Amino acid sequence: MRVSVIGGGVAGAATALALARTGAEVTVHEAHPDPAGPVGSFLSLAVNGLRGLELLGCLDRVRECGFEVPEQRLWSGSGKPLGAMPRGRLAGDALHSVTLMRGRLVEALRAEAERAGARILTGQRLTGRHDHGAGVRAEFADGTTAEADLLVGADGLWSATRTLLDPAAPDPVYAGLYSVSGRAAPVAGEPGTFNMVFARNGAFAHLPAPDGTVWWSAQVAEPRQPDLAGVPLAEWPERLAALYAADPVPLALLRAAAEVHRPTLMHTLAPVPVWQRGRTVLVGDAAHPVGAGQGASMAIEDAVVLARVLAEGRPLAEYERLRRARVGRMLKAAAANREAKKAGPVARRVNELVMPLVSRYAYTRATAWLYTHELGEPVPAS
Numbered sequence: 152m153r154v155s156v157i158g159g160g161v162a163g164a165a166t167a168l169a170l171a172r173t174g175a176e177v178t179v180h181e182a183h184p185d186p187a188g189p190v191g192s193f194l195s196l197a198v199n200g201l202r203g204l205e206l207l208g209c210l211d212r213v214r215e216c217g218f219e220v221p222e223q224r225l226w227s228g229s230g231k232p233l234g235a236m237p238r239g240r241l242a243g244d245a246l247h248s249v250t251l252m253r254g255r256l257v258e259a260l261r262a263e264a265e266r267a268g269a270r271i272l273t274g275q276r277l278t279g280r281h282d283h284g285a286g287v288r289a290e291f292a293d294g295t296t297a298e299a300d301l302l303v304g305a306d307g308l309w310s311a312t313r314t315l316l317d318p319a320a321p322d323p324v325y326a327g328l329y330s331v332s333g334r335a336a337p338v339a340g341e342p343g344t345f346n347m348v349f350a351r352n353g354a355f356a357h358l359p360a361p362d363g364t365v366w367w368s369a370q371v372a373e374p375r376q377p378d379l380a381g382v383p384l385a386e387w388p389e390r391l392a393a394l395y396a397a398d399p400v401p402l403a404l405l406r407a408a409a410e411v412h413r414p415t416l417m418h419t420l421a422p423v424p425v426w427q428r429g430r431t432v433l434v435g436d437a438a439h440p441v442g443a444g445q446g447a448s449m450a451i452e453d454a455v456v457l458a459r460v461l462a463e464g465r466p467l468a469e470y471e472r473l474r475r476a477r478v479g480r481m482l483k484a485a486a487a488n489r490e491a492k493k494a495g496p497v498a499r500r501v502n503e504l505v506m507p508l509v510s511r512y513a514y515t516r517a518t519a520w521l522y523t524h525e526l527g528e529p530v531p532a533s
C-alpha cells in the first residue's frame with residue numbers, strides 16, 4: 152500500500168514509522184523546510200504515549216532524548232502546596248513520564264521512520280486533494296503531486312487536510328490562554344518533579360532539568376487574543392514578571408530567566424465531525440488537539456491504532472470507532488484543565504480547597520482510564 156502522510160510533526164513521524172513497520176510504502180510530505188529543527192518548546196510524554204512508543208520499537212531511542220519526571224506537585228500562587236501525585240502515570244507504574252524538547256522528539260521519530268523505510272520530503276505544503284476512486288492525489292504548493300492509496304492528514308491544528316476532507320470542519324478558536332516558556336538559572340524545584348502553580352494571571356509550570364537549569368512555562372490567562380509576534384523575545388521575562396509579581400516562585404524564575412522560546416497562542420477546536428472519508432484519514436492535532444500534556448501521547452496512540460487496523464485489513468471507520476470515545480473523554484479532561492488555569496479569584500479559592508482532596512483520594516480513579524489503556528500487541532515489523 153502506498154501512503155502519503157501530510158505533516159512530519161509528532162503525529163506524522165509516528166504514523167510514518169508505524170505504517171512503514173507494517174510494510175506500507177510511506178512518504179511524508181512536510182511543509183516546513185526542517186520540522187525537526189529547534190522549533191517549539193518542551194513537552195511531556197505520559198505512560199500511555201510511552202507504551203505506544205514501545206509498541207513501535209523506539210521507546211529507548213526517545214527516552215534518551217529527554218529525562219524522566221516521576222512526580223508532580225500542585226501549588227497556589229502564594230506557594231501553598233495543593234497536592235502531589237505521580238506525573239503522567241499511576242503510583243507503582245514502572246514507566247515514568249519523560250520530558251523533552253519537541254524538536255528532539257520529532258527528530259528521533261523521523262529517524263526511526265526513515266530506518267523503517269519511510270521517505271521524508273520537506274518544503275511540501277499540501278494545498279489540494281483529489282480522491283479518484285483508484286487512488287488519492289495530493290497536490291502541493293510547489294506544483295508537485297503525489298499519488299497514493301491512502302492519504303493521512305497529520306498536519307496539525309491548522310490542518311489543510313481537515314478542510315479539504317470536509318469544508319464545513321470547525322476552525323481553531325483562541326482559548327483565552329497563551330504560553331511562553333524558556334529556561335532559567337536553578338532557583339526553585341526538586342529534581343524529578345514537575346511543578347504546576349495556579350497563579351493570579353494563569354498557570355506557571357517549572358521543572359529542574361538534569362543540566363542544572365529549570366525549564367519553565369507560563370500559561371497566561373488573557374481573554375483578548377494578544378499580538379505575540381509584536382513583542383521582542385527579550386522583553387518577555389520582564390512582561391511576565393509583572394503578571395506574576397504576586398507569585399514568589401514564578402517571579403524568582405522569571406528574574407533568573409536565561410532563555411525564552413517563541414510564544415504560542417493556545418486554541419480549542421470543536422469536535423471534528425469527519426475523521427475519515429474515502430481514502431483520507433486524520434491523526435493527531437488535525438483530528439483532535441487535546442493539550443493537557445497529552446497532545447503527543449494521543450498522536451502516538453493514533454499511529455499505533457491506525458497501523459494495526461490497516462495491517463489487519465479493516466476499514467478506516469474501525470480506526471475512528473476505536474479512537475473516538477477515548478479522545479472525546481480526553482477532550483473533556485483537557486477543557487477542565489484549561490479552566491483551572493484561567494480561574495478567577497473565587498474559582499481559584501474553590502480549587503485550592505478541592506485539589507488537595509482530589510490528589511489524595513481520587514487521583515487514581517480519575518486517571519486510571521487514561522494511563523492503563525491497552526493499545527494491544529506491538530506493531531509488527533515486516
Ligand SMILES: Cc1cc2nc3c(=O)[nH]c(=O)nc-3n(C[C@H](O)[C@H](O)[C@H](O)COP(=O)(O)OP(=O)(O)OC[C@H]3O[C@@H](n4cnc5c(N)ncnc54)[C@H](O)[C@@H]3O)c2cc1C
Nearest residue numbers: 158160161162182191192193194276277306307435436446
Ligand atoms: C512549531 C511547533 C511547536 C510546538 N511546541 C509544542 C510544545 O512546546 N509543547 C507541546 O505540548 N506541544 C507543542 N506543539 C504541539 C504538539 O507537538 C502536538 O500537540 C502534538 O505533538 C501532536 O502533533 P501533530 O503532529 O498532530 O501536530 P504538529 O506538531 O503541529 O505537526 C504538524 C506538522 O504538519 C506540518 N504541516 C502543517 N500544514 C501542512 C501542510 N498543509 N502540508 C504539509 N505539512 C503541513 C507542520 O509544519 C508540522 O510539522 C508544537 C507544535 C508545533 C508545530
